[in-house]
Amino acid sequence: MSDLDDFKATYFDECSELLTELEEQFAAIEAGERDADRLNAVFRAIHSIKGGAGAFGFSALVGFAHAYETLLDYVRDGRVELSDDVVVLCIRANDIVADHVKAAQTGDALPAEYGLDEKARFDALARGESLAGEDAGGETLDEFDIEFTPVMVNLDALSEAADLASDTFEIAPMQPEAGHWEIRFTPYRALYARANDPLLLFRELAALGEMQVRAVMADLPPLSDFEPFAVYCSWEITLFSPTLTEAAIREVFEFVDGDCDISVVQLGAEGDAIPTPMPAPIVIVDAETARLRTQEQDLMALADDEVSELLDFSPAPVAEPVTRQDSFEEAPGPSFAELAAAIEPRPVPERVAPVSLNKPVTAVPAADSEENGARSVGVQSIRVDLDKVDRVVNMVGELVITQSMLTQQMDETLRARYTELVRGLEVLAQTTRGLQDSVMAIRAQPVKSVFSRMPRLVRELASKTGKKIKLETVGENTEIDKTVIEQLSDPLTHMIRNSADHGIETPEKRLARGKPETGTVRLSAEQAGGNILIVVEDDGAGINRERVLQLARDKGIVAPDVNPSDEQIDQLIFAPGFSTAEALSDISGRGVGMDVVLSNIKKIGGSVHVRSWTGKGTRMTLRLPLTLAVLDVMLVKVGESPYVVPLSSIVETIQCSRASFERVPSGERVLQVRGEYVQVIDLAQRFNMAGESQHEDRFVVLCEAEGSHKVALVVDDIIGQQQVVIKSLEENFERVEGIAGGTILGDGNVALIVDVQGLKATIVHKNAA
Amino acid sequence: MTILRVLTVDDSRTILAMLHHTLSNAGFEVLQAEDGQQGLDVLKSQDVDVVITDINMPVMDGIEFIRNVRASGQYQSLPILILTTETSQDKRDQGKAAGGTGWIVKPFDPEKLISVIHRVVH
Numbered sequence: 001m002s003d004l005d006d007f008k009a010t011y012f013d014e015c016s017e018l019l020t021e022l023e024e025q026f027a028a029i030e031a032g033e034r035d036a037d038r039l040n041a042v043f044r045a046i047h048s049i050k051g052g053a054g055a056f057g058f059s060a061l062v063g064f065a066h067a068y069e070t071l072l073d074y075v076r077d078g079r080v081e082l083s084d085d086v087v088v089l090c091i092r093a094n095d096i097v098a099d100h101v102k103a104a105q106t107g108d109a110l111p112a113e114y115g116l117d118e119k120a121r122f123d124a125l126a127r128g129e130s131l132a133g134e135d136a137g138g139e140t141l142d143e144f145d146i147e148f149t150p151v152m153v154n155l156d157a158l159s160e161a162a163d164l165a166s167d168t169f170e171i172a173p174m175q176p177e178a179g180h181w182e183i184r185f186t187p188y189r190a191l192y193a194r195a196n197d198p199l200l201l202f203r204e205l206a207a208l209g210e211m212q213v214r215a216v217m218a219d220l221p222p223l224s225d226f227e228p229f230a231v232y233c234s235w236e237i238t239l240f241s242p243t244l245t246e247a248a249i250r251e252v253f254e255f256v257d258g259d260c261d262i263s264v265v266q267l268g269a270e271g272d273a274i275p276t277p278m279p280a281p282i283v284i285v286d287a288e289t290a291r292l293r294t295q296e297q298d299l300m301a302l303a304d305d306e307v308s309e310l311l312d313f314s315p316a317p318v319a320e321p322v323t324r325q326d327s328f329e330e331a332p333g334p335s336f337a338e339l340a341a342a343i344e345p346r347p348v349p350e351r352v353a354p355v356s357l358n359k360p361v362t363a364v365p366a367a368d369s370e371e372n373g374a375r376s377v378g379v380q381s382i383r384v385d386l387d388k389v390d391r392v393v394n395m396v397g398e399l400v401i402t403q404s405m406l407t408q409q410m411d412e413t414l415r416a417r418y419t420e421l422v423r424g425l426e427v428l429a430q431t432t433r434g435l436q437d438s439v440m441a442i443r444a445q446p447v448k449s450v451f452s453r454m455p456r457l458v459r460e461l462a463s464k465t466g467k468k469i470k471l472e473t474v475g476e477n478t479e480i481d482k483t484v485i486e487q488l489s490d491p492l493t494h495m496i497r498n499s500a501d502h503g504i505e506t507p508e509k510r511l512a513r514g515k516p517e518t519g520t521v522r523l524s525a526e527q528a529g530g531n532i533l534i535v536v537e538d539d540g541a542g543i544n545r546e547r548v549l550q551l552a553r554d555k556g557i558v559a560p561d562v563n564p565s566d567e568q569i570d571q572l573i574f575a576p577g578f579s580t581a582e583a584l585s586d587i588s589g590r591g592v593g594m595d596v597v598l599s600n601i602k603k604i605g606g607s608v609h610v611r612s613w614t615g616k617g618t619r620m621t622l623r624l625p626l627t628l629a630v631l632d633v634m635l636v637k638v639g640e641s642p643y644v645v646p647l648s649s650i651v652e653t654i655q656c657s658r659a660s661f662e663r664v665p666s667g668e669r670v671l672q673v674r675g676e677y678v679q680v681i682d683l684a685q686r687f688n689m690a691g692e693s694q695h696e697d698r699f700v701v702l703c704e705a706e707g708s709h710k711v712a713l714v715v716d717d718i719i720g721q722q723q724v725v726i727k728s729l730e731e732n733f734e735r736v737e738g739i740a741g742g743t744i745l746g747d748g749n750v751a752l753i754v755d756v757q758g759l760k761a762t763i764v765h766k767n768a769a
Numbered sequence: 770m771t772i773l774r775v776l777t778v779d780d781s782r783t784i785l786a787m788l789h790h791t792l793s794n795a796g797f798e799v800l801q802a803e804d805g806q807q808g809l810d811v812l813k814s815q816d817v818d819v820v821i822t823d824i825n826m827p828v829m830d831g832i833e834f835i836r837n838v839r840a841s842g843q844y845q846s847l848p849i850l851i852l853t854t855e856t857s858q859d860k861r862d863q864g865k866a867a868g869g870t871g872w873i874v875k876p877f878d879p880e881k882l883i884s885v886i887h888r889v890v891h
Binding site: 003006010011013014041044048051054055193195196197254258 | 780781782783784786787790825826827839845846847848849854865868869870871872875876888889890891
């Protein structure tokens with residue numbers, strides 16, 4: 001059934017959000033923030049998961065969630081203390097809930113005993129036993145199973161339910177137990193205060209059988225003594241049906257139980273002599289008449305002049321629902337507004353409602369509902385399919401290209417001739433830019449969603465390695481493009497594993513080195529210009545450079561005669577084919593090395609830089625683009641070919657003569673920029689382009705690579721700045737060292753995007769070769 | 770036949786979706802809010818005939834929501850049904866004490882849901 005499938009999809013979506021929320025909340029709870037808000041949020045999450053699960057008949061999930069929820073409820077009201085043990089148990093329970101959700105989604109059954117142990121512990125805790133008494137076992141489970149029986153929602157019943165929407169509906173008669181019943185019903189004020197209405201009760205009773213109602217109005221005071229909130233009327237009702245039971249009658253009064261005096265007495269079984277129920281009963285044909293009759297009776301008890309006075313009150317919120325107070329102004333009759341103000345809307349005047357104005361309470365003019373087009377006021381966000389957003393992003397990308405192409409077409413003569421057109425193009429450029437920013441903002445998400453998974457990872461790692469590790473997160477509200485975020489989880493996991501596994505030392509070692517016993521892994525995110533920097537930092541031992549270099553030499557990544565700098569050695573851990581993981585433990589490795597991190601990050605246009613201090617720690621920095629789709633670049637020429645350099649990495653551009661370049665003894669060329677020697681990379685040479693440029697004057701694009709190291713890229717011409725839409729080279733061709741991707745320029749030419757970080761990183765290998 | 774307008778208040782999208790489906794198929798007009806505060810906002814601008822509200826919600830829970838609705842004077846005779854999965858009487862009693870008219874036990878049977886609504890609405 002497709003409706004059901006839709007609901008399920010919604011449900012599983014919601015579950016994944018709730019599970020993320022749980023993880024976040026427990027990360028904070030574990031850190032000691034055990035306030036009521038967090039507990040309530042956790043409770044609500046489990047409660048919602050359970051609620052939906054019940055509707056779909058995922059009974060295993062309902063069962064577990066119910067036990068969990070019960071415990072949470074006890075924790076909330078202080079009956080159970082939220083000790084560290086309980087927190088650990090809850091975190092484990094979150095996993096079990098997640099597994100149940102997954103099982104429900106995929107249709108795979110979990111082993112029957114899955115989670116039973118934890119459930120038993122919940123039950124034990126809820127009974128006031130300590131966690132130590134874990135032997136509680138099966139009986140409590142049975143007890144619970146009886147307690148909560150999920151009911152499958154039958155969507156087929158909807159069409160029948162729809163019929164019930166009409167005013168007539170019937171409640172199936174209960175067991176055949178013949179009889180006449182007498183009901184005495186005296187409502188309290190509270191009954192009206194909760195918007196219950198005797199009339200509706202009568203209507204329901206009338207559906208059970210043949211009914212007679214008599215209003216008892218002995219207590220009705222003269223109008224002058226009438227108190228709006230007071231209750232003066234009670235009713236005596238006889239009801240006949242051969243199949244009527246007391247339970248059926250009581251059910252009608254279910255909602256008003258406690259808000260009225262009620263007695264239900266069976267007068268006699270069928271065939272018995274039926275005593276005359278009440279003097280002069282009013283025979284009720286239907287509920288509506290019942291209503292009129294009760295009102296009539298009320299009215300008759302009043303003096304004539306008082307009645308006429310009452311009639312003037314007609315629009316007072318009696319038949320008209322009081323919720324419509326604001327519509328009085330529009331209603332005919334000049335005194336309505338005053339009356340509405342003068343008479344406080346009260347439920348009690350029901351009984352004095354004039355007959356003539358007895359229109360249905362629920363009348364909602366169709367036009368009214370049309371006018372109020374906004375259905376769900378107060379809902380401030382909408383959910384949009386990511387595909388749709390991506391389509392918009394793509395089209396905006398194309399629009400950016402078209403716009404820049406148009407701008408390029410405008411040469412000086414055209415500019416002079418068509419000033420209006422030029423102005424229009426400028427506006428277009430601005431608007432396009434704004435549009436692009438807005439679209440990107442739609443896709444932006446806080447990195448929190450990824451960061452929140454990490455505390456758990458660190459916990460696991462700590463317990464596996466026997467180390468003491470705490471995780472600090474900073475800047476988790478920093479926003480990045482959703483696509484980038486999705487690609488971030490694996491690399492981050494890997495980096496943190498690396499820190500926990502290789503970086504942080506065992507508690508003994510740390511103490512011996514005079515460090516605090518607990519190691520710290522710090523995860524931070526910040527926006528820096530057009531980039532997001534994500535830093536994973538630890539206060540561990542730092543990279544073992546000797547070992548890294550040895551391994552790199554063994555694996556032929558670094559030639560034996562090359563002596564890389566410390567920094568270059570650090571960077572080696574990202575080199576393809578280099579992984580010390582397998583040799584050291586089973587945690588970081590899992591078959592892939594840090595080079596996977598690098599290639600993943602590169603795929604999304606980012607870069608990784610590592611810096612290490614022996615004995616003090618390691619810092620790994622991920623530099624990520626704010627967005628994937630569009631890049632601000634500088635268009636340059638190398639030989640006759642266009643290249644683009646990401647604007648975010650450019651520090652400045654310099655024009656200088658060939659003579660300014662100097663050679664250092666190692667043969668590398670350097671350029672002195674304000675007293676600082678900067679490594680020079682001639683792009684023509686680097687990309688092995690035929691025929692070196694003969695220009696005497698060269699342009700230098702000074703770029704900043706990771707770790708604030710500068711690189712001077714030598715190009716033949718600088719054309720200008722523009723925006724380009726990035727096209728992956730890997731997807732369309734293959735990965736090229738030193739190139740981050742390709743793009744199509746406004747004039748239709750293809751330009752390659754220079755990978756500044758990549759160029760710098762390959763220098764070590766090049767030298768080695 | 771007049772179209773009844775129902776305000777559904779629940780922080781679970783699943784429940785809101787199911788209520789919407791059931792109620793709109795039964796010919797109701799359905800408004801939605803995700804917590805008590807949103808519910809109050811809806812009531813400020815729209816007339817409704819009956820409210821169905823969850824109890825456990827962020828921002829403003831169902832109990833407070835009902836209290837607020839009743840306190841506003843304007844809505845004293847607006848029927849409010851409490852959605853509850855609680856098998857215990859607690860929540861139900863709290864909801865009633867706050868001014869709830871009746872209740873619906875989750876997971877709800879569509880037929881039962883509609884009949885309960887008709888029990889409290891004219």
